[in-house]
Each structure stands twice: as structure tokens, then as C-alpha cells.
Amino acid sequence: MITAYYYSPFYMFWDPTYWLIIAGAVLSLLASARVNSVFRKYSGVRSRTGMTGAEAARRILMSQGITDVRIERVNGKLTDHYDSKNKVLRLSDSVYDSASVAAVGVAAHECGHAVQHQRAYVPLTLRSALVPVANFGSMLSWPLIIAGILLSWNQTLIMIGIILFSAVVLFQLVTLPVEFNASGRAAALLADNGILYQEEVKDVKRVLGAAALTYVAGAAAGILQLLRLLILFGGRNRDGR
Template identity: 65%
Template sequence: MYYPMYVDPTYILIIIGVLLSLAASTKVKSTFGRYSQVRSLSGLTGAQTAERILRQAGIYDVGIARVSGDLTDHYDPSSKTLRLSDSVYGSTSVAAVSVAAHECGHAIQHQNNYVPLKIRGALVPIANFGAGISWPLIVIGILMGGSSLLINIGIWMFVAVVAFHLVTLPVEFNASSRALKIMESSGILHGDENRYAKEVLGAAALTYVAGAASMILQLLRLLILTGAFRGNDDER
């Protein structure tokens, strides 16, 4: 019978991260699905909700466009465009209204020069580059006999990715907080609808928490693996 000579125990960190992400994704899809069946009393569509909130905030230079896909809603600060998915743009459900209001929260952050949003924007190119180059640098460093310089650069590149995910948390939480306050104060949602909206946006927030946790676990695994390699290299 064949037994593997070595099983990497750090894989458990990857598995935990994957499970967290799957659980969060399942939660947001089920919650959005449930409240996408509940029509808001105001009768506003996601697009109409976004237009009303932006106008109330004194924002007239942000466009509203439809984007294909499921839960692909986002605010693009470079073009000042609020992009709403097919399931949000023309829907009058509580879920659609909530998501549209959340994206408006980002537009308001942009208008108010919200510092975490500016930091996240500055980290985007660094994080994208780091995500693609970190592991190759580390592997090359190891293959070159343990080049500490390349390994350290790779680790710091991955740290930039983790930093992006961490700074995303206050940005998303703040956008949801703004959305909930605006929807309640302006009468876009009424009574129990505000509680439903909180559930929708709370479930969405879990995906960002899970994403950040997954990145931290990957960084921890990276530090363990490179630390173990360096330890073995020092012994030689």
C-alpha cells in the first residue's frame, strides 16, 4: 500500500478559507433570493432608487447603467458610473432597492473624499500586481537556493493584497450604513422593509469578511512555508 511521504498540514488553512468563502457566498445568494421576492411598498426600481438617492445627496454627475451578470453591481469611480445588474436595475424588490442604495453609498463616499475609499483606490494597482507576482517570486527565490530578497519581495507583494482586502471592510460597512440610514430617513423603505434591507446588506458584508479572512489565512500559510524553508536552509 502506498502512503504519501509528506502531507502539507498548512493546506488546512486554504480549506478553511475556501469553506468561509463558500458559506458567505451561499448566505448572500439565499438572502438576496428571498428578499428579491418581496416587492417594496414604494414601488421604486433599483435604478429609480439610485437616481433618487443621488439627487438627494446633490450628486448630478454620476451615471446609472445596467451591467450583465448576477450581483455584479458596483460603483466605478473612474467614470463616475453606478452599474446595476439585471436583477437590480429594473426590479422593485427590497433586495434590489437595498443593493442600489449600497452602491449609492460608494458614490457619496467618493463625493465626500472618504479616506478609506481613497486608500483602497490607491491600493488597487498594487494589489492586482501583487496577486499575480507574489507566488512566482517566492517560488523562484526558493529554486534559486533560498534567495531571501526574492522571497521577501514576494511576501510583501502578498501583504499588499491582504491590505487591500482589509481596507475594503470599512469601505463596504460604511456604504451599507449610509444606505440603511438614507432608505429609512427618505421613506424609500417602510417598517419591516428596513429590517429586510439590513439582512440583505449584512449578508453581502459577510462575503468581504470571508474574503479578508481567506487572504489572511493564505498569508499565514505563506509565512509558515517560507519560514520552514529558511529554517531547513539554515540547518544546511
């Protein structure tokens, strides 16, 4: 027997599957706290070579024969990223001029993405191709799901919304090997180019490992959310059966 609350458009906000969302949120918060804690710790450890994040990035790119990537400063904390479209490596205020182990490690990680781009690393190419699909899904998935609920449980709209949300989750999953590979490249490049000593490279691995947890937590949260949507709406028709 189907109880009455299945017909309420607000059921999805208080049903037991909400624990899946709570679990995802907790994982994300823990991962964020971890990366901030580790970055703060190793931001206070100066590299023995005294090389800044920007200087380390220049040396790494030159060592890989990459001469067409600009290095720029970007405002914010941990806003570092590699812009493959414009071939720009952007380092945050806390990384660009800092000679800390953490800053050099983050700069090297972004260089890892530049190397991936130069060498046509397949997961990076796939992730780049998924960007417009993921952006589209992120923008429209929830409005379609909510519209489907409000329009007498329109299953078509709900399922289209779930499919679009699945594209977002797929993007998050493809991101994982890209990030892990960039971190692995970073550690090797720092050691090979004499930018950090071996014991400092171990510290960098701790910083980048903590950062990777944020991507893992994000993907886990996305999977849990998708699972919740499938539990709530999968196979349900307008009559609630």
C-alpha cells in the same frame, strides 16, 4: 533536525498548514452561499413603494446633490459596483429593473459608495490608492514565490512575493470599513428618502449584512494564506535553517 521534505518544492502543497487554506476556502464558500440565499429570498419580496433599483438610485443621488454620476445597466448577477474613476454607478440585470427589497438595497449600497466618493471618505480614498499596488501584488506575488522555491529556495524572491501578497491582504482589510460604511449609509438613505418602510429597511440590512460576510471571509482567507506563507518560509534561508 530538518527532515528531507523541507527541501521539496512541492512540500507547500501537502504540509499540515494546508488546513489554513481549507479553512479560508470553507469560510468563503459559506459566505457566498449565505449571500446568494438571502438575496434570492428578498428578491421575491416586492417593495411597497414599487420603486426599482435604478429609480431608487436616482432618488438617493439627487437627495445628496450628486448630479454627475451616471446610472448604467451591467450584465450578470450581483455585478453591481460604483466606478469612481468614471463616476458611473452600474447595476446588474437582477437589480436595475427590479422592485424587490433586495434590489433596492443593493442599489442603495452602491449609492453609498458614490456618497463616500463625493465626501472624500478616507478609507475609500486609501483603498483607491491601494488598487494598483494590490493588482501588482496579485499578479506577481505567487510567480515570485514559486520561482524562489524552484531556484533553490531563493529567500529574496520568496520574501518579495510574500510582501506583495501582504499588499493584497491589506487591500482586503481596508475594504471592510468601506463596505460596512456604505451599507450603513444605504439603510439610512432608504429610510430618509421614503424609498422603503422601516420594516423593509430591516430586510435590507439582512441582505447587506450577508453581502458583507463575503468581504469578511475574503479578508480572513487572505490572512490565513499569509500566515501559512510566513510559517513555511519566514526566516528560512537556503540551507533550510
